[in-house]
Amino acid sequence: MPLLSRRLLGAALGFGSILPVLNASPIINKRQFSAADTIEVDVCIVGGGSTGTYSAVRLSQDLGKTVVVVEKSDILGGHTNTYIDPVTGSPIDYGVQAFHNFTVVTDYFGRFDIPLTPVSETSPYTTEYVDFSVGRLLANQTQADPTAALIKFAEQALQYTYLPAGYDLPNPVPADLLLPFGEFVTKYGIQDAVPIILEFAHGVGDFLASPTLYIFQNFGIPQLESIESGSFLTTAGHDNSVLYQKATALLGSSVLYGSTLVHAERNDNGTQYITVQTPSGLKLIKAKQLLMTIPPILENLTPFDLTAQEYSVFSQWEYTYYFTGIIRDGVPANISVVNTAVTQPFNVPVSPYVVHFTYSGIADLHTFFTVSTTPQTLAQAEALINSDLALMQQSGLIPSCEPTNIVAINNHTPIQLRVPADAIANGFYADLYALQGLHGTFWTGAAWAPDDSSLLWEFTETILPLLVKALG
Numbered sequence: 265m266p267l268l269s270r271r272l273l274g275a276a277l278g279f280g281s282i283l284p285v286l287n288a289s290p291i292i293n294k295r296q297f298s299a300a301d302t303i304e305v306d307v308c309i310v311g312g313g314s315t316g317t318y319s320a321v322r323l324s325q326d327l328g329k330t331v332v333v334v335e336k337s338d339i340l341g342g343h344t345n346t347y348i349d350p351v352t353g354s355p356i357d358y359g360v361q362a363f364h365n366f367t368v369v370t371d372y373f374g375r376f377d378i379p380l381t382p383v384s385e386t387s388p389y390t391t392e393y394v395d396f397s398v399g400r401l402l403a404n405q406t407q408a409d410p411t412a413a414l415i416k417f418a419e420q421a422l423q424y425t426y427l428p429a430g431y432d433l434p435n436p437v438p439a440d441l442l443l444p445f446g447e448f449v450t451k452y453g454i455q456d457a458v459p460i461i462l463e464f465a466h467g468v469g470d471f472l473a474s475p476t477l478y479i480f481q482n483f484g485i486p487q488l489e490s491i492e493s494g495s496f497l498t499t500a501g502h503d504n505s506v507l508y509q510k511a512t513a514l515l516g517s518s519v520l521y522g523s524t525l526v527h528a529e530r531n532d533n534g535t536q537y538i539t540v541q542t543p544s545g546l547k548l549i550k551a552k553q554l555l556m557t558i559p560p561i562l563e564n565l566t567p568f569d570l571t572a573q574e575y576s577v578f579s580q581w582e583y584t585y586y587f588t589g590i591i592r593d594g595v596p597a598n599i600s601v602v603n604t605a606v607t608q609p610f611n612v613p614v615s616p617y618v619v620h621f622t623y624s625g626i627a628d629l630h631t632f633f634t635v636s637t638t639p640q641t642l643a644q645a646e647a648l649i650n651s652d653l654a655l656m657q658q659s660g661l662i663p664s665c666e667p668t669n670i671v672a673i674n675n676h677t678p679i680q681l682r683v684p685a686d687a688i689a690n691g692f693y694a695d696l697y698a699l700q701g702l703h704g705t706f707w708t709g710a711a712w713a714p715d716d717s718s719l720l721w722e723f724t725e726t727i728l729p730l731l732v733k734a735l736g
């Protein structure tokens with residue numbers, strides 16, 4: 265039967281149906297697996313990033329459950345990237361930087377004896393505001409004081425106290441949350457706060473067109489409180505990867521690295537069969553329940569027997585293409601440059617763009633982030649970085665020093681899974697949350713709650729009891 269007809273049939277049979285609608289995975293004969301190639305556990309966790317690692321530690325160490333983690337890369341940690349400068353030996357975090365001072369955070373780092381320290385609020389380095397598209401310094405280098413605008417923004421954020429916990433939205437969804445953020449800025453006169461909000465929320469891609477909901481999910485009450493109280497935390501050694509190195513040692517052979525799903529046969533009877541391609545061949549995981557922590561985009565779910573209900577939700581995602589990395593040379597030490605688009609509304613750069621080159625404080629190394637709302641390859645991200653730096657050098661803004669060397673670059677795509685305002689208004693998140701626990705599958709991760717590790721660990725804490733209960 266053609267795929268589309270199967271989807272329609274699946275929909276017609278009702279959302280409770282487990283009829284496969286997107287099943288491009290091969291037929292697997294479970295009997296082909298020897299005992300040595302079969303892993304039997306309580307929970308199969310897919311993805312060993314922020315929430316997958318957290319879940320594996322909590323389930324195996326505190327909740328007495330057996331787990332296996334299927335992780336496609338060679339390390340745990342997801343968006344956590346740390347570069348060790350071979351010249352000075354100093355670490356630079358160029359992915360995940362900071363955490364909130366929440367119990368869930370201090371307990372997690374505490375169990376691994378990793379000391380935390382407040383993030384320094386002031387930078388000793390100079391910041392220049394530059395239009396990267398023309399390589400020109402902003403005429404007026406003085407940024408407006410954002411305090412009054414931030415207070416107005418905070419007053420609005422405080423109306424939505426449920427947002428830090430996730431997307432359990434009221435019905436109808438408040439109109440302001442659906443407003444394109446550019447209109448929200450004008451409505452509440454918070455122009456002066458745009459640069460700081462953009463710093464936290466640029467990942468949403470088309471920042472000014474984004475529904476305001478997603479801006480609050482990146483820069484809402486928890487972020488405002490952590491800034492106000494100066495309580496953002498980072499590892500005292502400024503090496504956030506240590507968390508995942510210690511988790512790696514703790515979880516041992518419970519993690520299948522370099523591994524991806526081939527096929528998943530899910531059942532409502534508490535037995536899930538997951539076939540995984542690992543570096544040592546195909547393995548069959550027999551788990552009571554699945555915990556999915558990877559971005560639930562269709563591309564990642566091809567091995568699944570998705571139901572019509574799941575397909576109709578997961579086929580709606582939009583997301584951002586995003587790279588982070590480090591350059592050596594290109595921008596002088598002690599100077600950070602922030603992309604500030606003089607010809608654009610509120611000076612917000614247009615996709616694709618480099619957000620900034622921020623001085624790392626170490627040798628001649630700067631970190632960068634790139635944002636694109638359309639597909640972007642690693643080569644295209646590198647070309648963008650090089651052309652922005654070349655423009656700044658040609659205009660004499662920065663001295664033509666040594667040729668730039670991109671010493672580290674990581675692809676974080678897809679980030680910031682989101683849907684348009686009309687889908688939010690039409691109950692997308694109620695439909696998403698209705699999938700929780702169906703067909704032996706629980707879900708956590710950045711698509712389900714604010715894209716912030718501390719908040720996601722709190723969200724995961726609300727899912728683990730449901731999962732444990734389902735294990736029986």
Ligand SMILES: Cc1cc2nc3c(=O)[nH]c(=O)nc-3n(C[C@H](O)[C@H](O)[C@H](O)COP(=O)(O)OP(=O)(O)OC[C@H]3O[C@@H](n4cnc5c(N)ncnc54)[C@H](O)[C@@H]3O)c2cc1C
Pocket residue numbers: 310311312313314315316334335336337340341342343344358359360361362363523524525557558559564586588676679708709710711714715716717718719720
């Ligand atoms: C550059 C950057 C900086 C950030 N800085 C901060 C910060 O300072 N503080 C903060 O709190 N949050 C920060 N965040 C957000 C934070 O990293 C995310 O909210 C968090 O990582 C999301 O956790 P997750 O478990 O959903 O996904 P991830 O951490 O992305 O984990 C997903 C894991 O699944 C694996 N995977 C993906 N697809 C598959 C597949 N098909 N099969 C098997 N495995 C797969 C990935 O390799 C990854 O390890 C940052 C994000 C980015 C991109």
